Amino acid sequence: MLVQGIKSRPVYSGIKADPNAVRHLFVLEGEGALALLDQAATLGQDIRSKTEVLYASTGSKPREHGQKLAALDFHDYWEAPSVAVLLNRFGVMLGTAKMGIRIYISGTEGFIGQAVQMAIDHGIDHNSLMTEHRGSEARRVQCVHCKGITDNVRTSPFTCSHCGLPLLVRDHYSHRIGAFQGVNVDAEAPGTAPPPEELFP
Secondary structure (H helix, E strand, O other): OOOOOOOOOOOOOOOOOOOOOOEEEEEEEHHHHHHHHOOHHHOOHHHHOOEEEEEEOOOOOHHHHHHHHHHOOOOEEEEEOOHHHHHHHHHHHHHOOOOOEEEEEEEOHHHHHHHHHHHHHOOOOHHHEEEEEOOOOOEEEEEOOOOOEEEEEOEEOEEOOOOOOEEEEEEEEEOOOOEEEEEEOOOOOOOOOOOOEEOOO
């Protein structure tokens, strides 16, 4: 984090299957699979029989994680070819979700932000979602000038992929759009932006 104590900064409490839930839906991306794999041995058949898993393969070991998830005896396992396809299916499932479902989301910060926002848009209370950050620290950033969103930002400043401005990545986070805010770093003296520094590996 660039600045300590930013109240809008997301807090990830970690995910653990709730034994009282009627149904479990794990929405995982890349290294987020480990959040479920790490607790798989403790999940009884009762929980597994009520668990659905959506997984998008990204990162350095996507196939290995996917194969391990598929080998577990869950009620349903589905691997998406991309994050966009996974989020689309997640949205469809949210449209038919019933009371008693518990939703667990794990992966990169950008992925969590998008999935949480989708759940909120479908009427799921933010406090009823369990989240766990796994994988890259890369950020999803909105340019406050053109409103364009750039995914997988690792440096600050970085060049906006929409308007080309050099943006300083702030720690202020918008829960509404699931992204950090980027502001023009050389607005008062164009051409004086410092060189990019990798802050989010």
